[in-house]
Amino acid sequence: MNAPAYNFAYLDEQTKRMIRRAILKAIAIPGYQVPFASREMPMPYGWGTGGVQVTAAILGPADVLKVIDQGSDDTTNAISIRKFFAKTAGVATTTATDEATVIQTRHRIPETALHANQVLVYQVPIPEPLRFLEPRETETRRMHALAEYGLMHVKLYEDIARFGHIATAYAYPVKVNARYVMDPSPTPKFDNPKMDNSPALQLFGAGREKRIYAIPPYTKVVSLDFEDHPFEPYRFNAPCALCGAENSYLDEIVTDDKGSRMFVCSDTDYCEGRQAAGHHGSLSAAPYKEKAPSHG
Amino acid sequence: MADALENDQPLLVANALSKSYGRIAACRDVSFALYPGEVLAIVGESGSGKSTLLQMLSGQLAPSAGHVSYRMRDGITRDLATLGEAERRFLFRTDWGFVHQDPAQGLRMAVSAGANVGERLMAVGWNHYGRIRDTASDWLTRVEIDIARIDDAPRTYSGGMRQRLQIARNLVSEPRLVFMDEPTGGLDVSVQARLLDLVRSLVAELHLAVIIVTHDLAVARLLSHRVMVMKGGRVIETGLTDQVLDDPREPYTQLLVSSILPP
Numbered sequence: 001m002n003a004p005a006y007n008f009a010y011l012d013e014q015t016k017r018m019i020r021r022a023i024l025k026a027i028a029i030p031g032y033q034v035p036f037a038s039r040e041m042p043m044p045y046g047w048g049t050g051g052v053q054v055t056a057a058i059l060g061p062a063d064v065l066k067v068i069d070q071g072s073d074d075t076t077n078a079i080s081i082r083k084f085f086a087k088t089a090g091v092a093t094t095t096a097t098d099e100a101t102v103i104q105t106r107h108r109i110p111e112t113a114l115h116a117n118q119v120l121v122y123q124v125p126i127p128e129p130l131r132f133l134e135p136r137e138t139e140t141r142r143m144h145a146l147a148e149y150g151l152m153h154v155k156l157y158e159d160i161a162r163f164g165h166i167a168t169a170y171a172y173p174v175k176v177n178a179r180y181v182m183d184p185s186p187t188p189k190f191d192n193p194k195m196d197n198s199p200a201l202q203l204f205g206a207g208r209e210k211r212i213y214a215i216p217p218y219t220k221v222v223s224l225d226f227e228d229h230p231f232e233p234y235r236f237n238a239p240c241a242l243c244g245a246e247n248s249y250l251d252e253i254v255t256d257d258k259g260s261r262m263f264v265c266s267d268t269d270y271c272e273g274r275q276a277a278g279h280h281g282s283l284s285a286a287p288y289k290e291k292a293p294s295h296g
Numbered sequence: 297m298a299d300a301l302e303n304d305q306p307l308l309v310a311n312a313l314s315k316s317y318g319r320i321a322a323c324r325d326v327s328f329a330l331y332p333g334e335v336l337a338i339v340g341e342s343g344s345g346k347s348t349l350l351q352m353l354s355g356q357l358a359p360s361a362g363h364v365s366y367r368m369r370d371g372i373t374r375d376l377a378t379l380g381e382a383e384r385r386f387l388f389r390t391d392w393g394f395v396h397q398d399p400a401q402g403l404r405m406a407v408s409a410g411a412n413v414g415e416r417l418m419a420v421g422w423n424h425y426g427r428i429r430d431t432a433s434d435w436l437t438r439v440e441i442d443i444a445r446i447d448d449a450p451r452t453y454s455g456g457m458r459q460r461l462q463i464a465r466n467l468v469s470e471p472r473l474v475f476m477d478e479p480t481g482g483l484d485v486s487v488q489a490r491l492l493d494l495v496r497s498l499v500a501e502l503h504l505a506v507i508i509v510t511h512d513l514a515v516a517r518l519l520s521h522r523v524m525v526m527k528g529g530r531v532i533e534t535g536l537t538d539q540v541l542d543d544p545r546e547p548y549t550q551l552l553v554s555s556i557l558p559p
Contacts, residue, residue: 133404146382150419154404157411157418160425161447226425 031176049207051123066100071266337520393466399458
């Protein structure tokens with residue numbers, strides 16, 4: 001099954017060792033961005049080159065891999081990466097959150113609670129939370145080193161001044177272990193509370209920016225806010241149209257050009273699991289029933 | 297009583313400051329003491345070493361020889377060279393202010409005026425939006441900027457407004473010492489006059505010590521208590537402002553004073 005031309009999990013062993021060293025350092029300093037010698041991967045930047053390298057470095061033959069793209073197991077990006085590792089590492093793949101040991105994700109955390117034997121690998125486009133406020137990398141690194149994070153609140157202040165509330169809906173800045181401010185990759189802020197005190201290890205890889213950072217298990221992760229404008233996770237105020245879930249993160253799907261839309265779980269595995277367990281939403285196909293014969 | 301004692305001790309002392317770039321001596325053997333509430337103008341033509349001196353005084357440039365000491369808020373006088381980077385940056389955004397000639401250097405041009413003023417407060421841990429905003433509006437009023445413009449970015453402001461915003465942003469943390477580098481450069485005469493008037497009243501009201509670098513003797517006359525005249529990296533004449541400007545001793549100072557057009 002393994003293509004003989006490749007080393008296990010595509011990268012050569014020296015590269016994997018280099019990435020593992022970066023990962024270990026990242027775990028030792030929660031939230032700190034560790035530079036690493038990111039490699040070219042057989043996919044374009046922005047498609048998860050950082051996440052793929054982290055996954056390749058931590059994957060073992062016994063691992064079970066799940067890949068999600070915006071919560072979904074069946075989009076092009078997710079399927080391609082899953083196939084990539086099935087081919088180059090020969091590992092088992094799954095779509096079930098519970099069965100996976102390594103989950104690579106693009107911008108969502110699964111709804112099913114993670115457990116201690118799992119690693120969540122995030123694909124990160126821009127690892128620097130201060131980037132759009134302070135363009136100089138030398139300056140942002142210094143600000144991290146000295147824990148000067150006043151600027152992060154300037155961004156939140158701007159949100160409130162402009163929209164009346166903190167309008168940042170994704171890539172919502174968090175403080176890890178009461179020290180480093182971190183960009184949780186563009187996950188919706190709905191997922192931020194799941195990062196706090198999670199039993200699973202969370203690794204973040206940014207391929208183009210050549211940075212790896214981590215949240216070790218059971219680490220305190222706090223979303224930044226103001227006393228009079230506290231952090232609030234956001235979700236559409238509707239149940240899932242397929243499984244009726246009231247507390248999952250929803251995607252909005254436009255169904256025609258007259259303004260109709262439906263809301264469905266973004267996490268497809270969670271939604272399918274609930275449907276299989278007999279939950280129904282307003283638009284799920286009801287079991288076919290014979291019409292009662294009409295009399296007269 | 298305690299206040300009088302406070303004012304008796306110098307806030308900032310420069311001791312034999314020199315800076316050379318290879319063969320070129322940009323600044324030679326400058327010494328002075330600045331007391332709380334005192335405004336010192338450093339005048340001279342361009343290339344005379346004024347800006348180099350200001351950068352050394354504000355800890356942005358390490359002197360080749362000599363040292364600068366500053367009396368911190370806790371009353372202990374410390375050599376700036378012995379401060380760690382974190383301490384120096386903290387000093388810079390709390391107890392000091394720095395007004396640049398070009399407001400774009402001192403402001404964040406893309407974020408609103410309110411956030412510009414509030415940044416120093418947030419940097420020291422203010423975490424209540426309402427209070428930050430109230431303080432910001434208060435300061436905008438004090439520097440005569442219309443409150444309705446609080447959510448506009450400074451790039452929509454005129455040159456004079458930008459400079460006043462920069463002053464508000466610096467003064468919000470209640471500094472004791474403000475450095476000003478040609479604060480009126482590039483402004484037209486009527487705007488200059490208004491800005492100077494504002495600075496003068498704020499300085500008196502807040503009992504600020506100011507070191508102002510300028511080539512404009514009118515600015516020095518209007519704002520400062522003392523004047524230092526620089527030429528070729530040296531201080532050639534120093535004294536009370538009216539003394540130096542009305543009765544200049546050095547030929548170069550006489551030239552400077554006589555080159556102002558009579559009103």
